[in-house]
Amino acid sequence: MPTPLAYEEIKECFRRWQEADPAPKSELNYVNPYTLVVAVALSAQATDAGVNKATRALFEEVQTPQAMLELGEAGLIEHIKTIGLFRNKAKNVIALSRILVEEHDGEVPASRAALVALPGVGRKTANVVLNVAFGFPAQAVDTHIFRVSNRTGLAMGKDVLAVERAIEDRVPVQYQQHAHHWLILHGRYICVARKPRCPDCLIRDICTFEEKIL
Structure with missing residues (x-):
């Protein structure tokens, strides 16, 4: 010890x-707080390099929760199918995007409690977002x-x-x-x-x- x-x-x-x-x-590629949430959620049990490869084209097309909802679960799966647990992760990303649109005006909340309430977002993901996107220690x-x-x-x-x-x-x-x-x-x-x-x-x-x- x-x-x-x-x-x-x-x-x-x-x-x-x-x-x-x-x-x-951060070694994860992202465009704004929303794409950071998505990238970190996708990185569970996956490498940053693998997530970056899958999201390169995705984040050119999708940079807001509303755009993700318009892409849809099937469209998202086509982008992230090389990542482990991609089907469950796609469901969570679509669900969290819907909550952000309906409850947070499409914005990522700068609150740990609000972040961990999102599907697929645990305390670790919330802390990454708070640190990287909002500058909290x-x-x-x-x-x-x-x-x-x-x-x-x-x-x-x-x-x-x-x-x-x-x-x-x-x-x-x-x-x-x-x-x-x-x-x-x-x-x-x-x-x-x-x-x-x-x-x-x-x-x-x-x-x-x-x-x-x-």
């Missing part, structure tokens, strides 16, 4: 990540962030909500806005699940992971 990092150690980790990548961005914890936070001792927790709270509590406020992206990119490309690339890690001298690959 890694030892929890001290505040100054956490601050130094994020200082280094910020220095290396001052303004990290929301922490969306996926498998990469859960692994990195626990493995390094940065923000430990038994479940994703506990890790989300730990990040909010332990990460210095000046790094909260981009914390989600720095952590997910670190987990996706450096602190990978099976063979972490410890020699390439910016924080390997701080990280308390006992099975480092030197």
Whole structure:
């Protein structure tokens, strides 16, 4: 079990990540808050690259909930059929688009409660939208962030909500806005699940992971 990092150690980790990548961005392609909601909803159990490939033509044609309703479920399926669980995801996208039109004047609400009420939108998706589209320091914890936070001792927790709270509590406020992206990119490309690339890690001298690959 890694030892929890001290505040100054956490601050130094994020200082280094910020220095290396001052303004990290989502790897999902989107045009506006609505297409971001759709892209994140489609990304469940799928890669960002796969979603981007499927939505490239879709987002040229569809950029609003009303346009999605006009495209229809069958039309949407034709665009996203290369993505896992595409039929269920298509149903959810059409349903959430209808709710946005009927209850929110076609606009994506900047509220976690309103977002998670949409079909196919869970807390993680809502936090991504709040962070990326609206600039809120929301922490969306996926498998990469859960692994990195626990493995390094940065923000430990038994479940994703506990890790989300730990990040909010332990990460210095000046790094909260981009914390989600720095952590997910670190987990996706450096602190990978099976063979972490410890020699390439910016924080390997701080990280308390006992099975480092030197």
